[in-house]
Amino acid sequence: MSRTSVPSNAGADGGGTAPPSRGRTASAGRGAGRGRRPRPLVRFLIRRIVTALLLAVGITLVTFVLTNLVPGDPVAANLGQRALGDPAIVAQWRADHGLDRPLPQQYLMHLEGLLHGDLGTSQQSHRPVLDDLAGAVPATLELAGAAILVSLVLGVGFGVVAALRRDRLSDHVLRVLSLVGISVPTFWLALVAFYVFFFRLQITPGSGRIDPGMTPPPQVTGLYTVDALLSGQWDVFSSAVGHLAAPALVLALYTIGLLTRFTRSAVLEVLGQDYVRAARAKGLPGRVVLFRYVLRPALVPIVTVAGLAFGSLLSGTVLVEAVFAWPGVGQYAYRSATTLDLPAVMGVGLVVGVVYLVINLVVDVLYGVIDPRVRVS
C-alpha cells in the first residue's frame, strides 16, 4: 500500500496561487471566494454515484441472464406431477409467467417491472417478491449490520492494540486469536456455538429474531432492535439483542480476525513513517498522534479490506441464518434457489448486487474523505 507522492505541482511556486485570485476578481461583486465549480469532494461524489447507477443496471442484466442460464425447468420445479402431464396446464403456466416470450423481451419486461417496483411474483409463496424481500431484507440487514459493527470495533481495536504492543504478550495472543478467527469455517462455528451456548449452557436464547410469543415491535425500520427502542419496549429490545448476539458474533468472527491482522500491519507501517516522528517532535499529545497521524492513514488499507470482507460476510449469512433459523435473505435465497423460483432468485440477486454496490460506493467515498489526494486525481 505504499503511495509514492503524486506528481508534485509545478505551479505551486506561484502559478498555483494565481487562479484563486483571478476567481476572486471575477466574482468580487457576489463576494463568493469559492467560485461556481463544485468543490472537489462533491464532484468526486457525483462521479461515483453515476458510476454506481450504471453498474446497477448492469447487475439487473447479469442476474437475469445468469438466472436463465441455470439448467433446470421452473415448470418442473413448480407444478405437481399430474399437472406436468397435461400440456395445456404447462403451456398456461408458462404463458402466465411470461416464459413463452423471447429472452430479450422477458428482460425488458423485467426491467419495466423493476422501474415500477415490481420484482415479479414468487412461484413458491405466491406473494410479490418485493413483499417477501421487504420482510427478509431488514432481518439480514440487522444481522449483517450488527456483525459489521462488531467486527469494525473489535477488529480495528485489536489491530491497533497489537501494533502498539508489538512483540509483547498481548500482541501474540491477539495474533493467534485472529488466526483462529480466519481459519474456523463459519458453518461449523455456527453449529458449535448454537449447541454450546443454547443447548448446553443455555446462555443464549434459541433461534429466530425474538422470543416466541413476543410481538415484534411496530415496524419503522424493520430492525427489531431499533424499532423496539423507538417504541420504548425494553423487554422486546433485550430479547432482540439477545437473539442477535450469537449469530452476529459467529458471522463477525472471520472479519474480526481479518481486520485485526490488516489493521496491525497497516498501523505498524504508518508508525514507521517520518510524519509520525515529526508529530512527536512537535510535542503533540499521544492520542492526537495516534488518531490523527497514525490511524487516519492506516484507515486506507483497512477500509479496502473491510469492504471486501463485508462482501464475503453477506455470503456467510446464508449458513448462519440456516443454523439460527433467522428469517433473512440468506434463507430466502436458499429456498428460492432450490425450488428454481426464478423471480425470487432474481430479486435476491438484485438485492445482493445493490448491497455490494453500496459497500463499494461507501468504500470509494471513504477513500476520498480520508485522503485528499484521491479527490484531486
Place this chain on the structure above:
Amino acid sequence: MTAGRKTAALTIEGLRVAIGGHDVLRGVDLTLEAGRVHGLAGESGSGKTMTGLAVLGLLPHGSRTSGRIEFAGRNLLETPVRELDEVRGAKIAMVFQDPATSLHPMLTVERQLTEHMRHHLGVGRKEARERAAGLLAKVRIPGPEEALKRYPHQFSGGMRQRIAVAVALACEPEVLIADEPTTALDVTVQAGILRLLRGLCDDLGLAVLLVTHDLGVMSAVADEVSVMKDGLVVETGPRGRVLREPRHPYTRSLLDALPVPPEEKSP
C-alpha cells in the same frame, strides 16, 4: 573569535546511545549557542542524526542512553515523556530530511502549522490561523492565505521544506535541529533553504544544529563546525579554522573528498 558570546542554549555532554547492544554514540559533546548555527558533519552512520533525535527523545525503541543533554536547567535524557512534550515543538523544534515524508499527506498546511501552536501556546483557531499565514510569509511562501487551505502534495519540494521550517518555527522555539534539511532537495533550492535558516537564526536568535554530510552546505552557513566519526566528535571549532586548518586527519580526508575546496566567505 566567539569570545564573550557564551550563551549556551543547549549542552550535550558525554552522550552515549546504544541500540540493540551496538554503540551508536560513544560520548558526544556539543554546545549550541543562541543566534549561532552549529554544523554537525560526518559520513552516514557516524551518529549525526542520532544525536539530533536524542535531543528530542525520538530515538528508536530499545535505545539506551547515558550522559546529559542540558536544556533550561534540566537533563532532557531523564525528563519523562509527558514533560518532554512541553519542550518538543515548543522550545526545541526539528526539521527533517525529506519534506515529502515528514509532512502528513492528508492534513492541510493550516492544520499542520496550527495544531501544536494551539496545543502549546493555547491560542484560538483564528489567531493561530493568522500566525500561520504570517509564518508562511516569513518563509516566503507566495499567497500564504491560499496556501493554508492546501495539502503538502500541492507544493514543490523546496516549498514543502519551507513549510516544514514554518511548522518548526510556529511556537517560537529557542533551539532548531535541522537534520539534513537540504539533502532531498534540488541544488537550486538548497541555497534558498540555507539562507532562510541563516536569516532566521540571525533574526530570531535561534540556536541551530545543522546536521549535514555536505561540507559545502556547512561552509555556507555554519558558525561552528563539529565533525563526527564512529559516534564521537573528533573535531570542533569555528568554521574558518576547521575547514581551513583541520587538525584531525578525518576532517582533512573529508575536505580532500570535496570536488572543489570550499571557498571562504567572511561571516
